[in-house]
Each structure stands twice: as structure tokens, then as C-alpha cells.
Amino acid sequence: MRIGILKAYIRKELSELLRSRLIIMVYLLPTMLMLLFGYGIRMEVTHARIAIIDNDQSRLSNLLVGKFEHSKYFDVTTTVMDEDEALRKIKQAQSDAIIIIPASFEKRLLKGQTTQIGVYVDAAFPSRGSTMESYVQGVILNAASALIPSAPKGSIVINQRTLFNQAMRDEDAIVPGLIGLVLLVAPAIIAALLIVKEKERGTIFNFYASPLSKAEFIAAKLIPVFLLHSINIFILLLWALYLFEVPFRGSFWIYWLASELYILVSISIGILISVITRTQIVAVVLTVMVTIIPGFMYSGIIMPISSMVGMSRYEAHVFPVMYYNHILYDVFLVGEGLTSQKTQLYLVILAVYVVILLSLGTLWLRKEIR
């Protein structure tokens, strides 16, 4: 590595990046994604539209309907219609669930006989269906056990303590994961085009003919993007802390170190793609494929890695987002820091990623016409 040459090349790359309108996008893109997703992604199901068919119209059935109306999870419409009509409403996606209270509801309850409440849930979106089902059951069971006069003998009380996210705020669970997603997508997409663009335009011959070594070339491509994106680490942190009010329990230095490493990983992915592809379109599609959906799926936002099975479990371990997000959640919500061996291990893994990806990129980069 000859520092003087490197400096000159970096200056050329940097001024090329700054000259295009790109510079706004470098900072606009992560922030926009963060804001949109931070407000947009909610895992709990609220305002599920349920229709209650109250065939009883008694005091107890009204009580039950009232319980649903007071829950923030449901938007209730009480109607009298037959089941076929209700089913059609679900088919038209105008209603998410139907609860049918039978005609003899109160009478049977007062006599101590068992009554049936029919619940129909639209499970076309499976996870939403199961969540709604458990909410509905929870409301009914709660209402029912309040009606039972004496507490049963030998009961078990569940004392639940949620760790890391005591208020069960969705923001706390999602925003750290978003940083991992955004910092994977944004740097990779820029880096992915840097080399392949020269190939398509033919300016790569300048490099073929120049005395620049392969490592120097890659370093010159990598460093400007790295510098530009390093600022995003702090911008995203500020959004998380002051807009979404996510607690920060760990060490800032670990956050910084891990994020810089992660950006390097992301850029290296982009550079590797840029080296192996021949046209820009392939590079764009490939980058989108390996960053956007895996970045979201394996970020831990929608499901923990420990629950995955089969191929996707392996895929989750291949993608770097899992390791970075573990550190992120630790830094934001847990605060174990370097005392946890897993954090140490994952930092090392991120560094190993950088080394492997960059050496592959240098290895496969050609410096002559094929």
C-alpha cells in the first residue's frame, strides 16, 4: 500500500461521489427508512375488526360485549345477522373475526351449565390469526373468571417478569433491529456499483493500465464510502434515542466499534458483488436480494433466530445481520457489554467477515483483459 497514491485515488473517488446528487441520498436513505419503519412496523395486533353476533341480548352477554369494546385490541361492531352473511363479510375482508354468543347464554350460565361461544378467526394471515385468537380467548376467560364467585383452592399465580423491555414497547423491540437492517442495505448498494460501473463504461481499463495494485484499488473504493457512512452510525443512534426513546444501557464504545465493523462488512459484500458481476443490473438485483429480505427476516424483528428451523436457520447464521443485531440489542436493552462471551465472539465474527469478504474480493478482481 503506497499511501500517496492511495490518497490521490481516494480523493478522486470521493469527489466523484460528492459531485453526483448521491450525497443527499447517502444520508436521506437511512433516515427515511428508519422513520418510516420505526412508525410503521408494529408486531402487536390492535384495532382488529370483530363482529359480535349477540343472539342473547341479556345482561351477561352485554357485559361480555362491553369487555371487548373496552379493549384497545378490538374495534367492535355488534350486529344481528346470520352466520352466512358474517362469513361473507370475512371473505370480503371487511371483518377479521366473528364471535357468536348463543341465544341461551345467560340462562345456561346462571344454571351452571356449560355454554359454547363460537369464534371464527380469519387466518389468511396466519400469525395475525393466532394472535387474535389468543386475545379473544384471553378476554373471554378473563370475563368468565371474574364471574366465578369464590377463588378456587390451590391456585397458581403467574408472576411474569419481562426482561429488557419491561413496558413491552414495540419501539424498543424494533428500532435497534432497524439499525441493523438499514446499515446493511444502504452501504452495500453504493459499494456494489463502484467497480462494475467502471466495467460497463470501460473506464476500468485505466486501472488495468495503471501501476495501482489490486488491494490499493479496493481500498480506494472502500474508504470513501466507509467515511461517508460512518456518520450515519451517529445519525441513526440519535433518532433511536431521542425520537423513539429507546433506552441505551450498554457502552457507547461497543456500539461504535461494532457498527463500524458492520459497515465494513456491508461495504465488503457490495464490493465482492461488484467484483463478480459483469453488468450493473445484475449487481443491483443481487445486492437487493442478499440484503433487503434477509436483512429483515434475520434481524430478529419478526422472529427470534432460535425459533427458526431447517435451511433458514443456516441462512440466518450465514448472514452477518444476526451477529450485529445481537450486539445491538445487548447495547440498547440488556447492557451486558464485553462481560458476555457471546458479544466478544460476535465482534470477532464480524471482523472475520470483513477479512474473508475483502480477501475474496481482492482475489477475484482481475487486472487484465480476460
Place this chain on the structure above:
Amino acid sequence: MNRIFWSIVGKELIGFIRSWQLVLVVLYMFSVEVYIAGSGIEINPRNVAVGYVDGTAGGLSQKILTHLHGPEFLAPRRFNSQRELSRAIFDKEIIVGLVFDADFEKKWRQNKSAQLDILMDATAASQAYTTLNYLQHIVLDISKVNIPVDIVTHKLFNQNADNHTFMALTELLSIITMLSIILTAVVFVREKEQGTWDLMLLMPVNPKVIILAKSFSQIIVVMTGIVISLGFVVLGIFNVPVNGSLSAFLLLSFFFVFAGSGIGLFIAAVARDVMQVAQLSIVVMMPLIFLSGAWTPIYAMHPALQYLSYISPLRYYIEGSESIFYRGTEWIDLWPYFMGVISVGGVMYWIGFRKIGRLF
């Protein structure tokens, strides 16, 4: 006119096939990616890792633990102390921890209320909610509380709340969105970058025909991918139920891909090179994909975003596809989705069409 149209379509298709890398990547996305998403991703609590610390002799506690079985839970792992358990939760190896105190069973036998401590990793919020609900059921069951209400739940259209078919479909829809936007945008911008686009517009051929033909060629590519993916993966491997009409889905897809290429046209009109296309399409695509209701529910979103989602053609496409595949909705009840996709997509295509066709 007709001959010009088809020769441009043919030229673009040949150009697509010549780039073997591109063909390979597109095929991979439509097959393997859909397969991976469908085979392993599970949003419902499945394989939730449970750990426990048992201070009792183990009668009642074991009885509770036997209720935690597959497919929802992995076999509970025993820890010797609460410290070890917390450490495992911190390291995300365990999601739910149960702590049975030494006097847990004694209290229960003495008809006092016994306390079961549960530690949950709430960063996996949806899993935590549902697991808690599960445990409450189990405990109610064991303590023999007799509630005179019988809840009969029917999950319509997808009895087991099977996630595989759903995830495969979600992934397919996401991929369709991405490819229809990017492929169209790049086909135009590449010409812009090489400087041939201005020549195209100046040729004695109606520029509208050129634009239509170029975008139509990419629509053909994506539609072919859809058919392949449907045949081999979605229907072939995952056996997604087709309660509605498959031709309705294909027709809806066609209109949606049209809408997507409209967005692509717009991006191509704004961008100057492929780099800008990449950045712009990510800004447009990611909100489209993740906020249109496929990955996360719309009803819980910020109200402003809920209104915004009405201008996303993907929103109508997703709901329409779910209705066709699972709910088995009839043609006549599908009109809102067709209307949505066609009107939003039509407007987008028209804007893009106007913008890219202008020379100056």
C-alpha cells in the same frame, strides 16, 4: 407499428437472456429464495426455547413442564440456578424462563396460592405475548378452575395457521415487486447512461411505442418468473391451497407488474445513472414491501402511514392474493382489489410514461 413493437420486445428479451448472470439471479430469486422463506420462517411461536430452574422435588413442576411440548416449544432445558438461567436469556439462547421456588408445590398442596415466576425476553415481543397466553391456559387447566364457558374457535381458511404457505407467498409477492421495479428502471436508465435514449426518442418511431414495448418486455420476464415460481415452488412444493381462481391471480399479477413497471419508469425518468436508480428504488421499494401488510399488520401502524398505504398498489395486490388463495373469494367480490391495483397502477404508469417520454 405492430412490427416495431414486437421487434423491440424481442430485442430486449434477447438482451435479457444473453446476460446469463441476470437470468440465473432472477431464476434463483423466484425459486430458491421463495423455497427458503417458506420452509423455515415461522412467525408463530414455534420452537420457543424454554429453560427452568426447579427448586421443588418435581411433582407439580414437571406436570406443568410436560405441557410445554412441540411444535410450539422445544424440550425445556434445566438450569441449576437462576443466575445461569438469566445468563442464557441474556445470550438469547432461552426466550422464556420458568422459576419454581422451593415452596412452590408445598403452597399449592396447602391450598395457598403458589407463585410461578416467569422470565421472558420481551425483545421477541410477539412470541412473548403468545407464550404467556399459553402458560396461562396451562395453569388454568392444571388448577382445575371450572369455567362454564366453552370457547370453540375455528380458524377459517387456514386451519393450522400454517405459516409455510403464507411465507412462501409473501416472499413471492415481495420478489415480484422488487424485480418489476428494478428491471424496468434499469432497462431505461442504461440507455440514458450510454446516451442512446435521446436517439431513441428522436427516431422516426413513435416514442410511446418504444416505451410501451420496452416496459412490456420486462413485464414478460417477471410474469414468466411468476408462472415458474407458482408451478414449481408455491403449488409444487408447498401445496398452497387454491380456493379461488388461479386465472384471477394471474390477471391480478399482470396488472400489478404493470403498476410496478410504472414505478420503475418514474424512477428511470428521475435518475441519471444506475447508482441513482439503485438508491431511489430502495427508498421506494422497502416501504412498499414491508409496510403494505404482508410482513406486518397495517391496522397497528401510525395513522398517517395507514392512509399512505392506500396509494401502494402492493396493498391491494397482497389482500387480493390472500383472498384468492385462502379465502376463496369469488370474482365478483374481488373487484376492490382489481380496482385498486388498476387505478393506482394506471396512474403511476401514466406519470412515469409521461416523464420518461419527454426529451428535455
